[in-house]
Amino acid sequence: MDERAALALLADELEYAGDDAAVVDDLVVTTDMLHETTDFPAGTTRYTAGWRAVGASLSDVAAMGAEAVAAVAAYAAPEFDGEELLAFVRGARDVCDLVGAEYVGGDLDGHDEFTVTTTAIGRFEEQPVPRSGATPGDRLCVTGTLGRSAAALEYFALAQDGDEKEGKDGNNTERANELFQFEPRIDAGRALAPHATAMMDSSDGLARSLHQLGEASGCGFEVDASCVPIAESLREATETDDEALERATTFGEDFELVATIPEGMVEVVREAVPVPISVLGSVVPREDGITMDGEEMPDRGFTHGSG
Amino acid sequence: MDERAALALLADELEYAGDDAAVVDDLVVTTDMLHETTDFPAGTTRYTAGWRAVGASLSDVAAMGAEAVAAVAAYAAPEFDGEELLAFVRGARDVCDLVGAEYVGGDLDGHDEFTVTTTAIGRFEEQPVPRSGATPGDRLCVTGTLGRSAAALEYFALAQDGDEKEGKDGNNTERANELFQFEPRIDAGRALAPHATAMMDSSDGLARSLHQLGEASGCGFEVDASCVPIAESLREATETDDEALERATTFGEDFELVATIPEGMVEVVREAVPVPISVLGSVVPREDGITMDGEEMPDRGFTHGSG
Known part of the structure; x- marks a missing residue:
């Protein structure tokens, strides 16, 4: 089992x-x-x-x-x-x-x-934010950037190989450790809480998070690939934009918040939340599926046990 | 280390x-x-x-x-x-x-x-009970009985040996499992809290608990061996009274509460606490040491890590 x-x-x-x-x-x-x-x-x-x-x-x-x-x-x-x-x-x-x-x-x-x-x-001050409240028309948002942990693994691997990334100097192990530390989004979560209709963290990867939110809320999502906030460190650690996007959306372990908010509240949320918020796309009806630039986003990523 | x-x-x-x-x-x-x-x-x-x-x-x-x-x-x-x-x-x-x-x-x-x-x-409703408040003159109390887990280990061992305790019938494994379950003394702890000057659980054994309370409170203890509430199951699982007393005071893993209470409060506490309370002895000055029937109780028992 x-x-x-x-x-x-x-x-x-x-x-x-x-x-x-x-x-x-x-x-x-x-x-x-x-x-x-x-x-x-x-x-x-x-x-x-x-x-x-x-x-x-x-x-x-x-x-x-x-x-x-x-x-x-x-x-x-x-x-x-x-x-x-x-x-x-x-x-x-x-x-x-x-x-x-x-x-x-x-x-x-x-x-x-x-x-x-x-x-x-x-x-809690008021109520916990559920995973189940996303409604078609809501905007899909994410805090910070995606891909720091994926980049960290690249640098850990380079350090293990005793190699140096071309064009990079400095200590790969040190860089990897820095990227592996992150700020838990407590302040952002509290600021999002009064507005978010659904929320979770991105620890299993954006794609899997969307599948989990979609299942809980009975909705789909459409994502604009150009709006995915790929971490600069991941761009540096990967060869192509496609590779960076793939890792940023499926690798996970990033501990950003993925939230849905009513369309009219985006600017209010941006004002209230102390970290950058990217609007990646929208909540759509369940039957429209979970897509990025019109293509299905498969349910791929980390599986962390929790029971 | x-x-x-x-x-x-x-x-x-x-x-x-x-x-x-x-x-x-x-x-x-x-x-x-x-x-x-x-x-x-x-x-x-x-x-x-x-x-x-x-x-x-x-x-x-x-x-x-x-x-x-x-x-x-x-x-x-x-x-x-x-x-x-x-x-x-x-x-x-x-x-x-x-x-x-x-x-x-x-x-x-x-x-x-x-x-x-x-x-x-x-x-908490009010304040946590510290380990540090025991004062010479206080009475030393323990909830329930000591030795169920020590007895359980005997029955687990017998079951492993495929043996049956002389004079006992039934399933040793089942008996051991029953003895290994216990009621955490939450209600007793809450009822003791307003009166106890110091408290901890007996999970490391009575002897070690007294050394820990003694160190935290800067006191000693004198224990009357005849007042130690030895579990009936331990008496049945051991050959002699001395062996039962030794296990009851040093084996630990029993999760009873060891508390000190001002002398005049013993009856009040007995009324308030929903499990039997045994008065084992008294708090004495630090220089009088930790003794049972006049003999030093060494700091022996389980060491559970906690940090």
Whole structure:
């Protein structure tokens, strides 16, 4: 049984099976387990790992439009190297500081593989933003840029090969680590919350996010490829525009917010949200499917378990 | 570096390093990672694993005197067996139901070893009960009985040996699983909170709990061995009274509450707390040490990481 089948099985048991986060009273809670072999490419520093693991959970809080309150991490490793552990904690704390959450430590544990489970807690002022409210005519928006993590993987790979990207100087590992850190969009999520009809993060890739929003809302999307905000770092790390667009829309792991907002509210949202907002296209009826420049966008990207 | 050394290192970085749980605003948050090889003896059902893993985190909430709000779990296994996964979720949900918390699922993940990280969230009405307020003259109390988990391990071992305890019939594995489930002392913790000067759970064993409370409060304890509430199941699983007492005071994993309360409040607390309370002894000055029947109680028991 794969993760999707397992989630389907749990859907009868758990209200939030498959969602990024669960809502209890005025709180939102989200947890994720990450492993060295699958989630942290060779070259990822423990500082970046702490930042990224905790940041990913904070991104799930952002996707609900909530304030970030706190994060904890359970840290398991074959042995406790003092410097690595401190670096992890500092990365975790720095990403929390960036969004006004408190990093409160957690659990230490011996384990054969470096494994981290992070949990973040948020609090709503009003209501969580659902995935289910997108309505034909709404505009489709995304915060920031897409493709930083895809670019990071290129630089991690180059560093592993001992190679240098043609025309680039400097340290590939360092560049990859910088790109692998990101600002969870807590402030943007809170500013979007009063206006967004549906919202989630882009951690599974734009294409998969649209399929998930489309299924939850019973709608389709039309995307204008020229409006996809491709990260400059991804353009530099790829050979062609087509390759950059493909990675930007399917690679995921970027932790931007994908939201739908009523057409007349775009400028209001742009004023309120503290990061650039790109309007990628529109919500269309379900039967029109999910397309980019008129071509179907397949449901491709990362599958992260969540149940 | 072992877990204790790692915790000492983190003490400069994290306010709650080494504590069972952290406090943020009116919330308490606690997380624990458990592994099949170290935490779930052969014979532990997934239902029991779900109950116990989530129950352990709820016990940390109880130890702070807070109401239990919610729990999540990240569940990792080599493959997702539908029945196992459902059993885990039901065990997790049943222990939450018992204490009025909502079990909201979490994350599914492929991993070579069955590994679970649970996080529980509680909320205070007033203030968390610290570990640091025990004062000479206070009475030392414990909820329920000690030794159920130690007894469970005996029955798991018997089941592994294909043996039957002399004079006992029935299924050792089933008995062990029943003993391995427990009621987190949320209600007792809330009822103790207005009166207790210090409190923690007994998950590391009574002896270690007293050393931890003694260090935090700057006090000693004198314990009357005849007042230690040894679980009937442990008496049945051990050969001698001395052996039962030794296991009851050092084995741990029992998730009862160990609390100190002012001498005059014992009857008030007994009235208020919905489970039996045993008065084991008294808080004494630090220089008098930690003794049972006049003999030093060494700092022995489980060491669970937490940072």
